[in-house]
Amino acid sequence: MKSIALMSEKGGTGKTTSLLNLASGMARAGRKVLVVDADPQANATMVLTGGQGLGEGPTLAEVMAGTARADDALIVTPWTGVELLPASPNLAEVNLSLANELGRERRLRKAMEPLKGDYDIALVDTGPARSLLNVNVLNWVGQVIVPISPGLFSLAGLGQLQTAIEEVRMYLDNSELALRGLVLTMCERTAVSTDVERQLRGLFGDLVFTTTIPRSVRVEEAHSRFQSVFDHSPQSSAAKAYSALVEEILPYVERKTNRSGKRSGGTSKTHDAA
Ligand SMILES: Nc1ncnc2c1ncn2[C@@H]1O[C@H](COP(=O)(O)OP(=O)(O)OP(=O)(O)O)[C@@H](O)[C@H]1O
Ligand SMILES: [Mg+2]
Incomplete structure (x- = not known):
């Protein structure tokens, strides 16, 4: 199972929106998708x-606290091919x-280990704060x-x-963590x-996805109907853009992991912000 977090310290940049439409797009492309909602705002959970x-079931909050197993918290969503590890407002308390608990940065990594054979891709929604929860992610x-x-x-x-990202690579367990890109x-x-856009491409080059997502009222309409933009308005510019973004990301989902556990052909390099 590959895993991608949508993360930005700035709020309202389109993390949840992108997560939901990528989840739908990847499921439509035949991949088995797990959405992990690691944002106490629980916006993705609400839509899904x-x-x-x-x-009454357990959520990621209980999983992080160690009182429930991840597979007991999973929910099958109305979106074909998309399952959910839901968030609840209690998640904020986890931080x-x-x-002061032992292994506090490793709770999520450990909890997700048993699920790694069950999905092609896990997409993780996160809140805009700098938090222990996001370090776990x-x-x-x-x-x-980063949207x-x-x-x-x-x-x-x-x-x-x-x-x-650099600190996690250096001091924690995830030395392969990569900033894949900016969208x-x-x-x-x-x-x-x-x-x-010009400034970003100048600074970050090919770290910026070729696809850009247009502002479109169809995106918000889709949310309010608990649908992805593909279901709500398949011909819209936003649906076409998210479909192109899925195509840019799928090669990573497909990439094999070699026997030493290291991803082949990948780069874990991150570019520095100016
Ligand atoms: N392409 C788009 N066109 C129009 N509206 C959009 C688009 N993408 C996102 N929005 C709207 O912008 C708002 C913020 O988007 P979203 O909730 O995805 O951001 P976020 O980064 O998850 O926010 P937060 O940091 O609070 O979790 C939402 O109301 C969403 O519907
Ligand atoms: Mg969000």
Whole structure:
């Protein structure tokens, strides 16, 4: 199982939106997808449970606390091919309650180990804060994708995230962790949007996905109907863009892991922010 976190220290950049549409797109491409909702806001959980909310079952909060197993918390969603390890608001407390516990940065990595043969790809949604929860995510996933919505301060927090990735690689268990890329979301035909794109491609080169996601009202409509943009509006520019982004990411999902456990042909290099 490969794993990708959608992460940015800045809020509202399109992490959850991208996660949901990538999950749907990859499932449509025949991959078995697990969504792990590691954001206490639980936005992805809400959409993937059709706004029903959760019953009594355990969530990622209990898994992190060590009182439930990951496979007991899994939910089959109405989205074909997509399963969910849900979040609940209790997840916010994990940061405090684990603060002095042994192995606090390793809880998620350990909890997910038994599921690694069950899915092609795990996509992890995260909250915008710097937190122990996000360190747990970084210490587990193979790659990080950072959605960036062009605007003032759109690169805020990117340098800190790169530092966090470097530190996890150096001091924790995930030496293969890679910043896979930056994806521009909510792009418009404005001077600011074009400037940010040019600046980003100048600074980060091929670390920036070729595909950019346009701002489209169809995306928000889809959320409010608990659908992906592919179901809601398959001909929309946003659906086409997310489909192209899925194509850019699938080669990683397909990449074989060699016998030493190291990914072949991959690069775990990260570029420095200027
Ligand atoms: N391509 C798009 N076109 C139009 N609206 C969009 C698009 N992408 C995201 N949005 C809207 O922008 C808002 C923020 O998006 P989203 O919730 O995905 O960001 P986020 O990074 O997950 O936020 P948070 O940091 O709070 O978790 C939402 O209302 C979402 O519907
Ligand atoms: Mg979100």
